[in-house]
Amino acid sequence: MVIKSAEYLISSPSWDKCPKPAWPEYAFIGRSNVGKSSLINILANNEKLAKTSGTPGKTQMINHFVINESWYLVDLPGYGFAKRSMSQRRQWEQMIEQYLRNRPNLVTIFVLIDSRHEPQKIDIDFINQLGEWNVPFSLVFTKADKSTQAEVSRNVKMFLNKMRETWEFLPPHFITSTVKKSGRDAILGYIEELNAQFRAIA
Numbered sequence: 001m002v003i004k005s006a007e008y009l010i011s012s013p014s015w016d017k018c019p020k021p022a023w024p025e026y027a028f029i030g031r032s033n034v035g036k037s038s039l040i041n042i043l044a045n046n047e048k049l050a051k052t053s054g055t056p057g058k059t060q061m062i063n064h065f066v067i068n069e070s071w072y073l074v075d076l077p078g079y080g081f082a083k084r085s086m087s088q089r090r091q092w093e094q095m096i097e098q099y100l101r102n103r104p105n106l107v108t109i110f111v112l113i114d115s116r117h118e119p120q121k122i123d124i125d126f127i128n129q130l131g132e133w134n135v136p137f138s139l140v141f142t143k144a145d146k147s148t149q150a151e152v153s154r155n156v157k158m159f160l161n162k163m164r165e166t167w168e169f170l171p172p173h174f175i176t177s178t179v180k181k182s183g184r185d186a187i188l189g190y191i192e193e194l195n196a197q198f199r200a201i202a
């Protein structure tokens, strides 16, 4: 897919303040600092679109970006940020749950997993929660440039095996590096396919 335009639209504190659900929407979620905002920028071909940071907890609201004037990319705040208080965490959980369960045009979400690590409980728990809520998702293993290809493959395999313990079918998965700009075409191709399905149903 060719990206002709990518524009920031709005940051919303809750799902009911989000823009009109007129277009197909794809949201990016995962542990704080995993690379959500960086990946959005690579997909959109604009390094300044979503705010990134070396310090976890940068993204705080539900951020909508309009791509090609026909679909939305959404940057969400991450989970597992140690410096948040209990009440802030609960606020995050509520905001995310309500957004994920009430947004009618949300086609799928991309759950980002740091490819440098073996399966982490926090990611598995979040994914199992998605299952309970019936939210469709795919997996994106990020920062593939930071370890060897063999290590990345091993961690991806371990993660998928862990999922097989509770999931009958595995979702699509992608491996990305924003440094090498790898994985971009595969994700955009997948979104293009889903956009076509969304329009066929609508």
Ligand code: GTP
Residues within 6 Å of the ligand: 030, 031, 032, 033, 034, 035, 036, 037, 038, 039, 051, 052, 053, 054, 055, 056, 057, 058, 059, 060, 076, 077, 078, 079, 142, 143, 144, 145, 146, 176, 177, 178, 179
């Ligand atoms: P929060 O908004 O805080 O939840 O973080 P985030 O998930 O949006 O992460 P962000 O995109 O801000 O990236 C966090 C850090 O990881 C930044 O320093 C990025 O430059 C770095 N980073 C992200 N993706 C990659 C990658 O593929 N490779 C490498 N080497 N660094 C990456």
Ligand code: MG
Residues within 6 Å of the ligand: 036, 037, 038, 051, 052, 058, 059, 075, 076
């Ligand atoms: Mg971010």
